[in-house]
Amino acid sequence: MTSPIIAIEAAGLAVGYPDESGAVAPVLQGVDLSVARGEFLTILGPSGCGKSTLLRAVADLLPPSSGKLSVLGGTAEQARRRRKVAFVFQDATLLPWRTVRQNVELPLKIGRGAIETPIETDAEEWLALVGLAGFADRYPNQLSGGQRQRVAIARALLCNPSILLLDEPFGALDEITRDRLNDELLAIWRRTGTTILFVTHSIMEAVYLGGRVMVLAAHPGRVQEILDLSAMKDADGRSAREAPEAIAAMVHLRGLLAAGASAS
Amino acid sequence: MNTLNKRRLGAVALPVFGAASILLIWQFLVPALGMPAYILPTPLAVAAKLVTDWRFLLENARPTIIESALGFLFGNAVAILLAIVFVHSRTIRGAYFPVVLVFNTIPILALAPIIILIFGLGMLPKVIIAAVICFFPTLVNMVRGLQLQSANEMELMRVLSANRVEVFLHLRLPRSVPLLFASLRIAATSCVIGAIVGEWIGSNQGLGALIIQSTFNYQSDRLFAAVFIASALGLIFYGLVAAVEHRFVRRPR
Numbered sequence A: 001m002t003s004p005i006i007a008i009e010a011a012g013l014a015v016g017y018p019d020e021s022g023a024v025a026p027v028l029q030g031v032d033l034s035v036a037r038g039e040f041l042t043i044l045g046p047s048g049c050g051k052s053t054l055l056r057a058v059a060d061l062l063p064p065s066s067g068k069l070s071v072l073g074g075t076a077e078q079a080r081r082r083r084k085v086a087f088v089f090q091d092a093t094l095l096p097w098r099t100v101r102q103n104v105e106l107p108l109k110i111g112r113g114a115i116e117t118p119i120e121t122d123a124e125e126w127l128a129l130v131g132l133a134g135f136a137d138r139y140p141n142q143l144s145g146g147q148r149q150r151v152a153i154a155r156a157l158l159c160n161p162s163i164l165l166l167d168e169p170f171g172a173l174d175e176i177t178r179d180r181l182n183d184e185l186l187a188i189w190r191r192t193g194t195t196i197l198f199v200t201h202s203i204m205e206a207v208y209l210g211g212r213v214m215v216l217a218a219h220p221g222r223v224q225e226i227l228d229l230s231a232m233k234d235a236d237g238r239s240a241r242e243a244p245e246a247i248a249a250m251v252h253l254r255g256l257l258a259a260g261a262s263a264s
Numbered sequence B: 001m002n003t004l005n006k007r008r009l010g011a012v013a014l015p016v017f018g019a020a021s022i023l024l025i026w027q028f029l030v031p032a033l034g035m036p037a038y039i040l041p042t043p044l045a046v047a048a049k050l051v052t053d054w055r056f057l058l059e060n061a062r063p064t065i066i067e068s069a070l071g072f073l074f075g076n077a078v079a080i081l082l083a084i085v086f087v088h089s090r091t092i093r094g095a096y097f098p099v100v101l102v103f104n105t106i107p108i109l110a111l112a113p114i115i116i117l118i119f120g121l122g123m124l125p126k127v128i129i130a131a132v133i134c135f136f137p138t139l140v141n142m143v144r145g146l147q148l149q150s151a152n153e154m155e156l157m158r159v160l161s162a163n164r165v166e167v168f169l170h171l172r173l174p175r176s177v178p179l180l181f182a183s184l185r186i187a188a189t190s191c192v193i194g195a196i197v198g199e200w201i202g203s204n205q206g207l208g209a210l211i212i213q214s215t216f217n218y219q220s221d222r223l224f225a226a227v228f229i230a231s232a233l234g235l236i237f238y239g240l241v242a243a244v245e246h247r248f249v250r251r252p253r
């Protein structure tokens, strides 16, 4: 179980939120999943099925209510405490009294005791990468929703994480910017070897980015299928968007999602 | 002249006009109604008193300034520290917050003699009364302000492995600043009230003592001059707090 090549391992995992009485009604149950180090896993599923909840469990923001979860060979808590996991939340969660630069540099200011090697990167560098080079001195409320999300991505990248959790990071972007950021993200992924879990509602994006696509179903939240796309990936980790096998995969995924939705 | 300048001029000119018109009516109505000057002086008589007696008035303002300023600092400092303790310990908060709430229902006028009785006639009891007045609004605002952080923001801190001190310095404290300054503005004027109330009860110097003595001696021009200075004091404190807020709180808006 403590294999050096496994980043995340879940067996019979159930997670949920405690109600007033403290009892946990599971949102997700029976999740069996094994993610290799350096893998790019995309996650699809109907709204409310538990995609964010799964990422929360990996980030140790929610304890498993039953089953096993190991992250980087230890518990999720150990990984979090060593700050190996970075999380780009569904809403950007920038601190409004800090400028864009100060927001990106937040990980340099806090939790320093947790990290083994000091971070020696510059906020500007990451801001340029997400296409916000001239925005360092603005405040979050002077940015669009998509720009805020990109600041949050720059903040996560600056942490140089072993596991990067992205919760619908490009949902608020136009297609062209989204395509460009998809390619940037793949480039970063190849360069750093980071393990990525990427939640999206776009089937196209899931197929384009993911080495595997995990489909979750709702009521109860569970893993419906994990689709392996590694055969169709080019050297850069992309799927050709118009290739027949990519289109076949998208059709298949659409069918799965429709079946999951009608079953609920 | 553009509209912005016009609006700015209006913001200053209109209240000045309003005040001037009232003073003018006062000035002519008082003698016209045959009101004796030892009961209600005219504004010009008060102004004359301010000019001729300025040294005497200032001497009496000095202890009031010191008492209210010390009370402001002391009361707010204790309130902030206690709020920090309250938001970090549920037990202490559960035990003492209700006590403080009940304590706050005692009117300051009822509390002041007790404080004077305990601490004597010096400056200290006045400082304490001023501090007590400042204390409560700041405590309540701070306890609320230090808990304004969202669940998302707490999750961000957790993912970044922040410890309690870091969560406090980088999240709770900056979130509480607007509410803190809201209560400091209130305290800026109420600390003067506290000092004056203390001087009423047990003092022979200070603006409060001057107000009482002038009332008993029918020196109404001196009474009004003292009241004017007390009000100016509150305004100056308020201006200082606003200036500090302006200097240190960058507001992106």
Ligand SMILES: Nc1ncnc2c1ncn2[C@@H]1O[C@H](COP(=O)(O)OP(=O)(O)OP(=O)(O)O)[C@@H](O)[C@H]1O
Binding pocket: A017, A027, A045, A046, A047, A048, A049, A050, A051, A052, A053, A054, A090
């Ligand atoms: N803090 C919470 N407390 C209680 N229940 C919650 C909480 N957050 C989410 N849930 C419930 O858990 C379920 C899964 O939520 P989750 O946010 O994981 O869905 P999701 O798949 O990310 O949906 P979306 O695509 O809309 O973001 C939902 O039914 C939701 O009502």
Ligand SMILES: [Mg+2]
Binding pocket: A051, A052, A053, A090, A167
């Ligand atoms: Mg979600």
